[in-house]
Amino acid sequence: MASKLSHLFDIRNVIGALLAIYGVVLTIAGFAPGLLRERDKGASNNPVDLSFGTDANWWVGLALIGVAVAFFAWAWLRPVRVEETPPTTPASP
Amino acid sequence: MITTTTTTLAAENVLRLNLGWLDYMLVAIYFVFVLGIGFIARSQISTSLDFFLSGRRLPAWVTGLAFISANLGAIEIMGMAANGAEVGLSTMHYYWIGAVPAMLFLGVVMMPFYYGSKVRSVPEFMRRRFGPGAHLVNAISFALAQVLIAGVNLFLLATVINALLGWPRWISLIVAAVVVLSYITLGGLSAAIYNEVLQFFVILAALVPLTVFGLIRVGGWNGLKDKVIDTMSDGKVTASTHDQLTTWPGQALSGFDSPVWSVIGIVFGLGFVLSFGYWTTNFVEVQRAMASNSMSAARRSPIIAAFPKMFIPFVIIVPGMIAAAAIGDMIRLKTSGEGDITYNDAMLLMVRDILPNGLLGVAVAGLVASFMAGMAANISAFNTVFSYDIWQDYVVKDRPDSYYIMVGRIATVAAAILAIFTALIAAGYSNLMDYLQTLFGFFNAPLFATFILGMFWKRMTSTAGWVGLVSGTLSAVFVFILGEVGVINLPGQGVPFVAASAAFVVDIVVSVAVTTVTTPKPVAELAGLVYSETPREVFQDPDSAGKAWYYRPVPLAAVALTLTIILNVVFH
Numbered sequence: 001m002a003s004k005l006s007h008l009f010d011i012r013n014v015i016g017a018l019l020a021i022y023g024v025v026l027t028i029a030g031f032a033p034g035l036l037r038e039r040d041k042g043a044s045n046n047p048v049d050l051s052f053g054t055d056a057n058w059w060v061g062l063a064l065i066g067v068a069v070a071f072f073a074w075a076w077l078r079p080v081r082v083e084e085t086p087p088t089t090p091a092s093p
Numbered sequence: 094m095i096t097t098t099t100t101t102l103a104a105e106n107v108l109r110l111n112l113g114w115l116d117y118m119l120v121a122i123y124f125v126f127v128l129g130i131g132f133i134a135r136s137q138i139s140t141s142l143d144f145f146l147s148g149r150r151l152p153a154w155v156t157g158l159a160f161i162s163a164n165l166g167a168i169e170i171m172g173m174a175a176n177g178a179e180v181g182l183s184t185m186h187y188y189w190i191g192a193v194p195a196m197l198f199l200g201v202v203m204m205p206f207y208y209g210s211k212v213r214s215v216p217e218f219m220r221r222r223f224g225p226g227a228h229l230v231n232a233i234s235f236a237l238a239q240v241l242i243a244g245v246n247l248f249l250l251a252t253v254i255n256a257l258l259g260w261p262r263w264i265s266l267i268v269a270a271v272v273v274l275s276y277i278t279l280g281g282l283s284a285a286i287y288n289e290v291l292q293f294f295v296i297l298a299a300l301v302p303l304t305v306f307g308l309i310r311v312g313g314w315n316g317l318k319d320k321v322i323d324t325m326s327d328g329k330v331t332a333s334t335h336d337q338l339t340t341w342p343g344q345a346l347s348g349f350d351s352p353v354w355s356v357i358g359i360v361f362g363l364g365f366v367l368s369f370g371y372w373t374t375n376f377v378e379v380q381r382a383m384a385s386n387s388m389s390a391a392r393r394s395p396i397i398a399a400f401p402k403m404f405i406p407f408v409i410i411v412p413g414m415i416a417a418a419a420i421g422d423m424i425r426l427k428t429s430g431e432g433d434i435t436y437n438d439a440m441l442l443m444v445r446d447i448l449p450n451g452l453l454g455v456a457v458a459g460l461v462a463s464f465m466a467g468m469a470a471n472i473s474a475f476n477t478v479f480s481y482d483i484w485q486d487y488v489v490k491d492r493p494d495s496y497y498i499m500v501g502r503i504a505t506v507a508a509a510i511l512a513i514f515t516a517l518i519a520a521g522y523s524n525l526m527d528y529l530q531t532l533f534g535f536f537n538a539p540l541f542a543t544f545i546l547g548m549f550w551k552r553m554t555s556t557a558g559w560v561g562l563v564s565g566t567l568s569a570v571f572v573f574i575l576g577e578v579g580v581i582n583l584p585g586q587g588v589p590f591v592a593a594s595a596a597f598v599v600d601i602v603v604s605v606a607v608t609t610v611t612t613p614k615p616v617a618e619l620a621g622l623v624y625s626e627t628p629r630e631v632f633q634d635p636d637s638a639g640k641a642w643y644y645r646p647v648p649l650a651a652v653a654l655t656l657t658i659i660l661n662v663v664f665h
Contacts, residue, residue, distance in 0.1 A: 021122055022455060025122075050306075056449055057449060057452055060455075
C-alpha cells in the first residue's frame with residue numbers, strides 16, 4: 001500500500017499529470033477557439049506583428065502531452081525503490 | 094541572481110493582459126498542484142532532518158533541477174530579459190562565465206566537504222571550521238538577507254500581478270504569502286523542492302513557445318540579427334548593434350572602455366568572485382544539493398543543473414532581444430531612452446504581444462510560480478539556518494528533535510509575516526531595497542574567499558576566519574559607496590565586479606596576515622573540513638565506481654565544461 005501510494009505520488013507522475021492536464025486543455029482550446037474570447041489587440045505600434053492566433057494553443061498542447069507521456073513512461077519503466085530501512089541520521093556534532 | 098534588480102515597471106494599463114476564464118482555470122489548476130504537493134510531502138516528515146533537509150533522500154535529478162529552479166525566480170527571468178533587451182548577447186556571461194563554471198566547481202571541489210562533513214547548513218560548516226565568531230557573522234547576515242529577499246520577491250509578485258491583471262497589490266501579497274506558507278509549513282524542504290521542479294517545467298512550457306513563436310515572427314535568428322538596433326542613452330550609444338550580437342569582450346555589460354579590462358572584469362569579477370561566491374556558499378542553493386541521497390548525488394546535483402543552466406538563457410535573453418527588436422514601445426525606449434516602459438518590462442511585453450488566451454494562462458501560472466518558488470527557497474533556507482544555527486546553537490540547546498521541527502514551523506510563519514512587512518517597505522522605498530539587495534550580494538564574495546582558504550589551508554585560524562570575512566565585506570561596501578558618490582565611474586555592471594573583486598582580495602590578504610599572528614586549531618579537529626586532513630575515501634564515491642560516465646561527477650562535469658566552452662566560442 002505504501003509503495004503504491006509513493007508510486008502514484010512519484011514527482012515524475014505529478015509533473016506528468018500537470019503537463020497532461022495543461023496539454024489537453026490547450027489542445028481543446030486550440031481546436032475550439034469559440035471557447036475563448038478574441039483578445040482585443042488594442043493599438044499596437046509594433047513594426048512586426050508578433051501575435052499568434054489560437055492555433056498556437058494546440059501546437060503547444062500536443063507538445064506538452066508528449067512531454068507528459070515521457071514522464072509517465074519514465075516513472076513506469078524505472079519505478080522508485082522504496083527502502084524499508086530509514087537512512088542513517090548523521091551524528092549531531 | 095546577482096543582478097541589481099530595480100523594482101520599477103511600466104505605468105498601469107500598458108502591460109494589462111485580458112485574461113479569460115480559461116487562463117484563470119490554468120492558473121487555478123497550478124495552485125491545486127502546489128498545495129497538493131505540500132500535503133503529500135507532509136506524510137514524509139518524522140524528524141527535523143526530514144523537515145529541513147528532506148531526510149537526505151532525494152535523487153540527483155530532482156535536487157539538480159531544484160538547484161537551478163530556486164534561482165530561476167521571476168527576478169532573474171525579468172532581469173535577464175531586460176539585460177538581453179539592453180545589452181544583448183553579452184548577458185550570456187551571467188550563465189556561461191558566471192553560473193556554469195561555479196556550479197561545476199561546487200560539485201567537483203566543494204561538495205565533498207559540505208556533504209561529507211554531515212553539516213546541515215553552510216553556516217554550520219563555518220562553525221565547525223572557524224568557531225562561533227565567523228559562524229554568527231555568517232548565520233545572522235544570511236538569515237537577514239533571506240527575509241529581505243523573500244520580501245522583495247513578494248513585492249515584485251504583487252507588482253507584476255497588479256500590472257498584468259489589475260488586482261490590488263495587497264490581495265496578491267497576502268494570497269502568495271499564504272500559499273507559500275502553507276506548503277512549507279506542511280511539507281518542509283521536500284515540498285519546496287518538489288514545487289521548484291514542477292515550476293521549472295511550467296515556466297519552460299511558457300518560455301519555449303514564446304521564444305520559438307517570437308523567432309518565427311522576426312524571421313529566425315538572421316531576421317533578429319538584422320532587426321537589432323543600437324541602445325541609446327542621453328544621445329550616446331551605450332551598446333552598439335555589434336556589441337549586442339557578440340559576447341566578447343562585453344564592454345556594454347562591464348562598462349569598461351578597454352576591451353582587455355572588460356574581459357578581465359568579466360572573468361575575474363563576474364565569473365570568479367561574484368558567481369563562485371554566490372553559487373558555492375549561498376545556502377539557498379547548497380541546501381538543495383545537501384538534500385540528495387548520496388555523496389555522488391550531492392556532487393552531481395549542481396553538475397546536472399549546469400546542463401539546463403547553459404541553455405536556459407536562450408529562452409530568457411533571446412526573448413528580451415526580440416522584444417527590443419520588434420516591439421514599438423521597446424524600440425522607442427532603446428532609441429530615445431524614454432517612454433512609458435522600462436527594460437524590465439521586456440518579458441511581460443513579449444507575453445502580452447505573442448501569446449493567445451490559453452497559453453497566456455500558462456505564462457501567468459509560470460511567472461507566479463517562479464516568484465513563489467523564489468520566495469519559498471528563501472524561506473526554507475531561512476528556517477533551517479534560524480532553527481539549527483541560531484536557535485539550537487545559541488538560544489535553546491539540547492531539546493528533543495520534535496522541538497526543533499516546531500521551531501522550524503514557527504520560524505517559517507514568522508519569516509512569511511516579516512516578508513510581508515519587507516514587501517511593504519519595498520513598496521515605499523524601492524531604492525533602499527535595491528541598495529540593500531546589492532549589498533547582500535557582496536556578502537558572498539568574501540565568504541567564498543574564506544571558505545576556499547579554510548578548506549585548503551589547515552593553518553588558517555579561527556580569528557582569521559571572522560576578521561577576514563568582516564574586512565572583506567567592509568571593503569566591498571566601501572567600493573560600492575565610492576561608485577555611488579561617483580569617485581569610481583563605470584556605467585554598466587562594472588562597480589559590482591570591482592567591489593566583489595576588492596572584497597575577495599582584501600579577505601585573502603587579511604586572513605593570511607591574521608593567521609600568521611594567531612594560533613591555528615588542532616589538526617585533529619579538522620578532519621572532513623580541510624582537504625589535507627580529510628580521508629581520501631570521502632572524495633571517491635564507492636557507489637559510482639564502475640558506473641557510466643553520467644553517473645560520475647567528474648566526467649559529467651568535464652562534459653559540461655566542454656559544452657560551455659563550445660557555446661562561448663560559437664557565440665563570441
